[in-house]
Amino acid sequence: LTFFFLWVCTMQHVEALEVLLQGLSGVPKERVRVHELCLKSVPMLGAVPSEVRLLCDLAQPTPSWTIRHVGGAMRGAGAEQISILVRTIVESKASSNVLRYFYGIGYKLDHEILKVGFAFRFQRGAQFTVTVTSANKMPKLHATDEAVQVTPGIQLVEITAPAAANNYNDVVSAVTSFCEYLAPLLHLSKPGNSTGIVPTAGAAAASLMSSGGAKTL
């Protein structure tokens, strides 16, 4: 399974973005509190150095773990034509001893962050998950309760949608057209192409907040 994984840094207008996403998705938002641990292989292990992420969902009463491998960016003629950055992701749920497992097979903690925010999951031509979070760092190892924002006021927007070989193009169009709805507030583009800040974002945000989201942009 191939996942789209694309992101942009957005800032300031988080409440407006929430209103917009609420309107577009028609579903209630979900709380997000994920402890993300990024592990790297020890020297000499593996044909190439490797990196794996462990995500612990702290929003539920019982923490649950996911292993995530993020592949390289898609390249080639197809990649040039689409305006968003596409990476493949492979994920697996895992039992709570997964961190000890990876330590045991030759991986070390490179860094960890706590992502706090909200997410919307909905169907709109593709199965979307839009997550808006702030990144928080921990002063001590694993001390999620003491995490502080890395860049106050700046949020990370992540959009993922699963795709397989046979529906890849359909999912690309669904994601591309969805991104256009977000254009008033933020630009989703490849790093290096343009900034994430939209000049009229402030006005768009004000409009969204005053109407409580009932108005369509």
Added chain:
Amino acid sequence: SHIAQPGGPHPVKTRESRHRRRPSSPALHRPAAMAPAKWLMHWHPNPGVTLNTQILSEACGCAESLGGTKDGRWKTSIIFYRPMTRDGAGGAQQNLPPDVPRELLGVALHERPGLYFSILRNQRLVLQADAAFSQVMEKLQSFKARVNLNFEGFQYQLGDFCLRIGKCVPNNTETLRGIMMEVEYYPLSSIEKSRAIMVDFFDIWQETLAKKSLPGRFIHVESNFAEYGLSDHYSFQHTAVQYATCLQQLMAAVRA
């Protein structure tokens, strides 16, 4: 803390305890995947006797003579992973740090095709993951799957028991590496509570099989579940651990 620190079941969260080394302990927050109690047994041939499939047919015959109804095939696989090093296809392993294991086991159980288990024997650790885990390992390229062993055969329903009698063969070959069986008791998930009935069943089984005068016997070797942090409630993780134990026994029997 959601990070299961090594230590007792209720570790004291002090500044020092976060970093102090402690002996391993039962993992917390295990997904509750309870299953019926199960024993694995392997065929131990008499010294000097080679394995052959006749033993398999005789064992299946016994299951039927006890009133078992054959109701399909089963297959569980064990995959051996070896670490890869930068400078070659895992050849120069002396360059690896000593604490990197020289072997990982992957276990794909017939009863849960959506799950995948991985065992670190040296650390008495059993990980439960999704079937996608093997794809994660392929992407990482730190460990490579080298040998794939299948345990496969027929299964029989026998009242409250299910018997699975199988051969152990490397994938895509017919070379017989071992013979084993699973005995599952549906009504109970407690290992302790089911012990007596399992022993009784095993006695009946041995008596029935003894009439065939086969050159060997089935043996049940206890796995040390507590060392793996597993409780008295039987689960798929227990089965994965039993397969690792069973495999060790089969390898030893072949070498002997």
